[in-house]
Amino acid sequence: MSPRSASVNEELRRRSRERLLQATVELVGERGYEATTLGDIADRAGSARGLVSYYFPGKRQLLQSAVHRLMHLTLDAALEREPRTDDGRERLARAIDGILGLAVDHPVLMRTHMSGVLQADGFRQCPEQQRLAALLRDTVERYGSQNVEVDYPLLRALLMGAVFAILLPGVPMPPSRLRAELFQRYGLEWELGVPPDDEPPGGTLDDTVLEPLAQSRSKSSK
Numbered sequence: 001m002s003p004r005s006a007s008v009n010e011e012l013r014r015r016s017r018e019r020l021l022q023a024t025v026e027l028v029g030e031r032g033y034e035a036t037t038l039g040d041i042a043d044r045a046g047s048a049r050g051l052v053s054y055y056f057p058g059k060r061q062l063l064q065s066a067v068h069r070l071m072h073l074t075l076d077a078a079l080e081r082e083p084r085t086d087d088g089r090e091r092l093a094r095a096i097d098g099i100l101g102l103a104v105d106h107p108v109l110m111r112t113h114m115s116g117v118l119q120a121d122g123f124r125q126c127p128e129q130q131r132l133a134a135l136l137r138d139t140v141e142r143y144g145s146q147n148v149e150v151d152y153p154l155l156r157a158l159l160m161g162a163v164f165a166i167l168l169p170g171v172p173m174p175p176s177r178l179r180a181e182l183f184q185r186y187g188l189e190w191e192l193g194v195p196p197d198d199e200p201p202g203g204t205l206d207d208t209v210l211e212p213l214a215q216s217r218s219k220s221s222k
Contacts, residue, residue, distance in 0.1 A: 017055050019045035021128070024066035029109045033063065060116050061124055067113040068128035070106070074098050075135050078194075088142035089186075093193030095139045096182050099159045100175050101194075103166040111167045114160075143186070158182060176200065 004012075023044035027036045038059055042049045056062040078098035079091055103110050117123050137152045145151040162182060165173040180200045183190060190200045 021066040065126045072132040097193040103163040
């Protein structure tokens, strides 16, 4: 039997790594972080225990990459769903809805992720994080930003803050309220993206709020 080519080996490694990431998302979401072992993850992924250590320095880094992969896949699906559009305002609305939806749909996973990122050495770049960052940067650019290097980190911080507020134990904020605040911040109509079934908090967003924001964005793009 002839040896496998480099491209075949690379594809096998990619699939193996992604199985570990998917297994991590599933198990931590089901059992929580502390109750999930690296052996459990390897078993769920159908991989050898040693492969986990080969790809990742530890469980915390594995979880971070797994959540960033989930965020990237969720955001990509939200941006590219039909009817596909290149309209920057619609794409930003979809991005906001996609990230907020993760906090609602995966509270245990996202709460654990946020806790890990907030540790002193918690945040580490990885391929999954870089793909997520590229999508968000592209979204900001299509929205009309004239300074992506400033506006992308701001959007990232606002989304992280909104996710944290949804997940805060004991005093969570309603996702619809946070969505309304973000949409007002960026001058987006409530009907864009995937609006919740309920009306925006306080009723329909007032044109006296949306119009100045739209005017401000228009001036900054000139």
